[in-house]
Amino acid sequence: MKNRLKVLRAERNWSQADLAEALDVSRQTVNAIENGKYDPSLPLAFKMAGLFELAIEEIFFPEEGYA
Amino acid sequence: MNTSQVEKNNKELILNVLTTSLTGASLGLLYAYGLEFRMLIGVLGGAGFGAALGFRITRKPPRMRYPLYMLRRVLLAATFMLLASMLYSYLLDQGISQSQRYWISILPLFGWGAVVYTIGLAIASLDELQRRIQTEAIAIGFAISAIFVGGYALFQFAGLPDINLGLALLVMSGAWLIGKLWTLWRYR
Numbered sequence: 001m002k003n004r005l006k007v008l009r010a011e012r013n014w015s016q017a018d019l020a021e022a023l024d025v026s027r028q029t030v031n032a033i034e035n036g037k038y039d040p041s042l043p044l045a046f047k048m049a050g051l052f053e054l055a056i057e058e059i060f061f062p063e064e065g066y067a
Numbered sequence: 068m069n070t071s072q073v074e075k076n077n078k079e080l081i082l083n084v085l086t087t088s089l090t091g092a093s094l095g096l097l098y099a100y101g102l103e104f105r106m107l108i109g110v111l112g113g114a115g116f117g118a119a120l121g122f123r124i125t126r127k128p129p130r131m132r133y134p135l136y137m138l139r140r141v142l143l144a145a146t147f148m149l150l151a152s153m154l155y156s157y158l159l160d161q162g163i164s165q166s167q168r169y170w171i172s173i174l175p176l177f178g179w180g181a182v183v184y185t186i187g188l189a190i191a192s193l194d195e196l197q198r199r200i201q202t203e204a205i206a207i208g209f210a211i212s213a214i215f216v217g218g219y220a221l222f223q224f225a226g227l228p229d230i231n232l233g234l235a236l237l238v239m240s241g242a243w244l245i246g247k248l249w250t251l252w253r254y255r
Contacts, residue, residue: 024194025194025196026196028196028197028254029194029195029197032254032255037253037254037255038196038199038254040195041195044195
């Protein structure tokens with residue numbers, strides 16, 4: 001799964017630590033999601049969508065060939 | 068910094084210093100008991116060193132993934148385990164009956180139980196990725212331990228000497244550490 005988390009975070013001038021605190025997760029988790037090493041659970045994805053005021057599919061999208 | 072923040076920081080400092088002093092005092096006591104020097108020196112020296120360390124890590128917290136209160140819990144449980152194990156060795160040296168020796172052998176288990184309970188609490192407070200990392204680390208650790216312990220059993224049947232069962236715990240800890248490092252690297 002790919003995502004636009006890094007871009008969205010940069011647009012708001014947030015650090016990984018700021019985002020982690022807002023989502024109540026560790027900075028390590030934010031980093032792993034941004035780098036595509038880990039796909040978040042649905043509740044966490046919804047939390048992110050709520051925080052950025054976007055739909056989930058505007059943040060996360062499938063790898064090519066899986067759409 | 069507002070008043071409530073100052074109060075919170077002071078409380079944190081007191082709790083950290085108390086916890087590390089207690090752990091230091093227990094370690095000092097253990098050294099004094101094992102190396103046969105005055106126990107009061109061991110306790111006071113250990114407590115002093117622990118207090119200094121607690122003060123230092125509160126004023127300048129180390130970069131950790133986990134909050135300090137969790138470290139305090141683990142330290143307290145480990146201290147309890149240490150004291151229970153020490154009491155066990157002390158009582159065994161007191162020339163007691165065989166049935167009493169069996170009962171006393173249960174003592175360290177309470178300490179181990181406290182450590183397991185604290186680790187359970189620590190795992191419950193992790194976020195989803197950290198839980199996955201721990202689960203994978205434990206699974207890898209279990210697999211490696213099974214290979215080592217089971218493998219040694221085969222060599223034992225073939226003639227190698229019996230080894231202390233406590234060594235299996237050491238192997239498990241080492242295997243868990245390997246699993247943890249591997250999963251941390253994987254989700255870096």
